[in-house]
Amino acid sequence: MMLEVNDVVTAYGKIEALKGVSLSVDPGRITCLLGPNGAGKTTLMYTIAGILRPRRGSVRFDGAELVGETADRVVSRGIALVPENRLVFPHMSVAENLAAGAYLRRDRAAIASDIEALLARFPVLKERRAQQAGTLSGGEQQMLAVARALMSRPRLLMMDEPSMGLAPLIVEQIFAIVEELNRDGITIFMVEQNAHMALKVAHKFFLMEQGKVTFAGAPGDVAEDDVIQRAYLGSAKAR
Amino acid sequence: MGFVDYVQAIIDGLLFGTTYSLIGIGFTLVFGVMQKINMSYAAGSLAGAYCGLVGPQLMGLPPWSVFPLSIAASGVIGYLIYLTCFRFIPLASPLATLMSTVGMLLLLDEIIVHSTAGMPQxxxxxxxxxxxxxxxxxLRADLVGVFLVCVVAMAVLLALLYRTRLGMATRAVAQxxxxxxxxxxxxxxxxxxTFVIAGLLGGVAGAMIGASVGMLSPLxxxxxxxxxxxxxxxxxxxSIPGAIVAGLMVGAAENLFQALRNVTERDIYVMLLLFVFLVVRPGGLFSGRGHD
Incomplete structure (x- = not known):
């Protein structure tokens, strides 16, 4: 187990968004977290990343406890989150956004070469390297958010709804990138509402509903599980 | 009063206006990263300038020591304001930091009045x-000096924001x-x-205001x-560019109004200027957040 989430409860005031979530992410694989709006998926991502503090439970990364650590400590341990809605720095250039992603690194030369390598990997960004990130299209911003997260050289890349609001062609590109990164050895933990696409790339998945994990399995099992079929596959929301 | 006098008033106002620009930048920096107004900021800057006087008056240091001391003291006060009025205050409540910083404004004012017996220094x-x-x-030589110091302070700030790792973090948090x-x-x-940086800038502004007026007063x-x-x-x-331009504008306008009317009416027209802006361009000259 690379990441082990155990009985995590995170609350906003009196409302518990996570009511005892347990799941695990295997090293070198793609793990997807599915579930409807309001299930608590983003809350879980922010809890793991150290932005939100859980009321109880534990999050272990390579055996070390992350609960109680600040977000910068989580990043330095090797976890990067591509947040929901991308959250690029709108008034910074593409290149500056990437440099910001390497904030905790001190190896200037390696940072510069990583920026070039990522710009080569994402040609749309290379064309716009001096452009303000706020002027990019949604798909370009998503690529930038992924590239920015990679700048910290994470071992575990978490992605929160990378396909949200993007055209089908761009969504395909994003998933192709996810698979490529995984082949390069980065472990992926991804939240997705697009169950169709997610189950194509995932090795393992969890289903979350109303703050709890209600199903866990591998994509092959899905056809049998009519809960998922009814709720996600082929529904209007899944597209 | 002829045309020449009015132009002269505008020139003097522009030179002195750089101090207003610095104060405006300080407010804007803190607002940029925290979305909060620090009401005690200008009072803290003035308090910093007062602290600078300790050097020549009580420690026998040369007169010029007052400037670096004022700036450093104001930076420290900036951090103290952060600790007392922001760090442990619930930021979700829009009124909490407003109240804490207004309280700090009054406290600083009282400390100044009591420690100087209310006498101008x-x-x-x-x-x-x-x-x-x-x-x-x-061109009044001292005002040219004030102008140059303020411009250098702005240049240092911009270099800090756009050329250093710390500056990147400040802009990232703001955006x-x-x-x-x-x-x-x-x-x-x-x-x-950010509070320390804003405080240092305020220290420069406070010192330069003191230097061009020739004295400090709690008033x-x-x-x-x-x-x-x-x-x-x-x-x-x-917006930092907005604060720079607006500072010059307010400085020039205030001096022009003073020349056209007189010193007692001057601020009425500055307020009218604000009113016009709030009606015509409520977002300000450079509307939009996060430009720093």
């Missing part, structure tokens, strides 16, 4: 040379605090440092707080 000029004459116009944390930036450290705190806020609003909350 002489403050050295930055440079006392002969005025520079250009045709019909005259997208959650993403900044995900990049490994520590919100509270960046916030605290200055109120007007510079108000002028600073006017500059921030006219420039557009969160």
């Amino acid at each position: 002489n403050y050295p000029a930055i440079y006392d040379g002969d005025p520079i004459e250009i045709g019909d116009f005259m 997208q605090p959650v993403a900044a944390q995900l990049c490994g930036m520590r919100l509270q450290a960046v916030n605290g440092l 200055i705190a109120g007007p510079i707080t108000v002028k600073g806020l006017i500059v921030t609003v006219i420039g557009g909350l969160g």
Whole structure:
């Protein structure tokens, strides 16, 4: 187990968004977290990343406890989150956004070469390297958010709804990138509402509903599980 | 009063206006990273300038020592304001920091009044040379000094913001605090440092105001707080270029109104200027957040 989430409860005031979530992410694989709006998926991502503090439970990364650590400590341990809605720095250039992603690194030369390598990997960004990130299209911003997260050289890349609001062609590109990164050895933990696409790339998945994990399995099992079929596959929301 | 006098008034106003620009930038910096107004900012800057006087008056240091001491003291006060009025205050409540900083404004004012028995204190000029004459116009040498110091302070700030790692963190937190944390930036450290930077700038402004007026008085705190806020609003909350331009504008306008009417009516027209901006261009000259 690379990441082990155990009985995590995170609350906003009196409302518990996570009511005892347990799941695990295997090293070198793609793990997807599915579930409807309001299930608590983003809350879980922010809890793991150290932005939100859980009321109880534990999050272990390579055996070390992350609960109680600040977000910068989580990043330095090797976890990067591509947040929901991308959250690029709108008034910074593409290149500056990437440099910001390497904030905790001190190896200037390696940072510069990583920026070039990522710009080569994402040609749309290379064309716009001096452009303000706020002027990019949604798909370009998503690529930038992924590239920015990679700048910290994470071992575990978490992605929160990378396909949200993007055209089908761009969504395909994003998933192709996810698979490529995984082949390069980065472990992926991804939240997705697009169950169709997610189950194509995932090795393992969890289903979350109303703050709890209600199903866990591998994509092959899905056809049998009519809960998922009814709720996600082929529904209007899944597209 | 002829045309030449009015132009002269505008020139003097522009030179002195750079101090307003600095105060405006200080308000805007803190607003940029925290989306909060620090009402005690101008009072803290003035308090810093008062602390600078300790050097020559009580420690026997040379008169020029007052400037670096004022700036450093104001930076420290900036951090103390962060600790007392922001760090442990619930930021979700829009009124909480407003109340805490207004309280700090009054406290600083009281401390100044009590420690000086309310008497104005002489403050050295930055440079006392002969005025520079250009045709019909005259540049007051001390005001030129004030202008240059303020411009250098702005240049240092911009270099800090756009050329250093710390500056990047400040801009990142201002533009997208959650993403900044995900990049490994520590919100509270960046916030605290922003207060120190704003404080240092305020120290420069406080010292230069003292240097051009020739003295410090507790009576200055109120007007510079108000002028600073006017500059921030006219420039557009969160915009540094806006604060610079608006500071010059308010400085020039105030001096022109003073020449056209007189000193007692001057601030009425500055307020009218603010009113016009709020009606015609409520977002300020450079509207939009996060430009820093």
